[in-house]
Amino acid sequence: MNPASCIVLSASDNVAVANGRLEPGTALPRGGVALEAIDPGHKVAIAPIATGAAVVKYAQAIGRATRDIAVGEAVHSHNLVFEAGRLPVVPPAAAVQATEADRARSFMGYRRADGRAGTRNFIGIIASVNCSTTVCRAIAEHANRTLLPRFPGIDGFVPIVHDQGCGMSGTGDGMRVLHRTLAGYARHPNFGGVLMVGLGCEVNQLTLYGQKGVAAGKRHFNIQEAGGSRRSVERALGILAEIAEEVGQLEREPIPVSEIVVGLQCGGSDGMSGITANPALGAAVDILAGAGGTGILSETSEIYGAEHLLASRAATPEVAEKLDGYVKWWEDYVAMHGASLDNNPSPGNKKGGLTTILEKSLGAVAKGGQTPLRGVYGYAERVTERGLVFMDTPGYDPVSATGQVAGGANIIAFTTGRGSCFGCRPTPSIKLSTNTALYRAMEEDMDIDCGRIASGEIGVAELGREIFELIVETASGRKTKSELFGYGDNEFVPWHLGATL
Structure with missing residues (x-):
């Protein structure tokens, strides 16, 4: 793309985009001049646009004109409104092609047990419910301060916390989406290991995840069963040290x-x-x-x-x-x-x-x-x-x-x-x-x-x-x-x- 005062994105467009500030009198594509100052990234009419006509950019309608717009006028919220409309699809440009060398490329990543590839080697501390977020943050903070220096092969301990998990139905879209999201993070290839922490009485029970193989055995626990917040942090650090011994040995390949x-x-x-x-x-x-x-x-x-x-x-x-x-x-x-x-x-x-x-x-x-x-x-x-x-x-x-x-x-x-x-x-x-x-x-x-x-x-x-x-x-x-x-x-x-x- 050659530098110019305006950029026209398609031959059928009736607006151009200011490539830098346009002062009044600046020459426009297809003739005419800017009638007013146009800020960078804003639109200017390069053809007359009648009231109710489509304003066209990218060869597609982006709305309609609320009044007649003359060549050189700014086109924005004061004279353009949303109106759902579609123009015929213009055949797309050819995709940029990958080469044989691209297809033979590799990167240095972490191969996980399920076969997927990670780009980082974190350990996650995942809250099942809002009620365990403070404890999860405390666990991550202590782990990053005390454990991380011992395991240079680990990128860090990450708290995955949120404001859901209780006060919601155990069925329906809300719980399905939350469960799918947390399970996706628990299985994410950028986590070498995870610890899931719940409160104990929430709707989003940790057993929902253990039954599906997301978290098993001592890699998940509830604060109520651990005996409180400080004891949960202590228990978590012991578990994370065991996870780190394994995860910290992994190398990029x-x-x-x-x-x-x-x-x-x-x-x-x-x-x-x-x-x-x-x-x-x-x-x-x-x-x-x-x-x-x-x-x-x-x-x-x-x-x-x-x-x-x-x-x-x-x-x-x-x-x-x-x-x-x-x-x-x-x-x-x-x-x-x-x-x-x-x-x-x-x-x-x-x-x-x-x-x-x-x-x-x-x-x-x-x-x-x-x-x-x-x-x-x-x-x-x-x-x-x-x-x-x-x-x-x-x-x-x-x-x-x-x-x-x-x-x-x-x-x-x-x-x-x-x-x-x-x-x-x-x-x-x-x-x-x-x-x-x-x-x-x-x-x-x-x-x-x-x-x-x-x-x-x-x-x-x-x-x-x-x-x-x-x-x-x-x-x-x-x-x-x-x-x-x-x-x-x-x-x-x-x-x-x-x-x-």
Whole structure:
């Protein structure tokens, strides 16, 4: 992409995106000039748009004009509103291809007993219920202070705590989702071992997990049976020392890149997200999928309006139908609560130039590249397909990423235009800034500057290759900036469904 004052994403678009601040009088693509100042990432009309007509970006409708819009006018919330509409699918560009060398690549990871591949070697302390969270945090704090120095082969002791587990029905969606999420973490390949701690009287009993082989024998216990909080910490440290003796002996070994599973996230998006970081991440996913690996696209409420583009790439009609079923569920779900899917974008998204959920979604799906959609999964379900898959999750990043990690993601790649700070232990999170100004302002948090695409310094495919290489390096142990700062203990947020009783 050549640097220019504006970026036009498709020949059929009637708006362009400001690539930097546009002053009044700035020349626009297709003739005309800016009639007012346009902030970076915001839209400007490059063709007349009549009242009620579709505003088109990415060759798709992102809403309709509420009044006549002249060439050179800013297009945003004051003259553009959400209206659910879809335009015909434009044939996608060819996917970036993996090479034979890519398919032969390996990373240095941990091979687990169940055959899966880990990118980190943590030990987890998992709470079954909110009532055991304080004890789990105390256990992790003591273990990291007293045990970790003895076992340099372990990355750390991670508390997995939450606010659920009791005051809820023992049946229904809420308990099923919580159980599936905790079980996914307990089995996660980035945990060499886990200890589960309950209170004892909660709805979410530890026996539910032991019966399924998630936690057995002395690797789980209840605080009430242990004799209280301090005794629970003492008991836990003894158990963790035994686990650490085994886990700390493990060493990294070569594992095919086909066993890398990347959860694709975006948060704090802006008008450049769908132009720089998301397409570049999509190119990396194309390479990874071509090499046999897996990318998990999620956030159903943030692909709304672009789901037909994903469905057109579905490997089978059944995959497309399953995706459509989840979209319809979300339409009913938000209506039941008197809300609209266009409650998203957030205020920060809008300040960055995004106006409607359709616009945000069209940029968000770019994270999935152009490879076929191979499967669709419910929240926190274990992902078994290779290639690009979709997992039904909310758009709220911590909840969405929690589902992806529970499903087996051993890497997270997270794009942001506003500056989201995020980590999700036990899975490392790579942060990709959509614009150079953000990268410079928050370089201590951002791993790659994708704003170089807008400046013309690098192309989407080339940057996709750079991201792919960083994914492989991260899988082999290179620490991300969020890991170096210490993010990850507070971002475990299972999706809360069902009634609180």
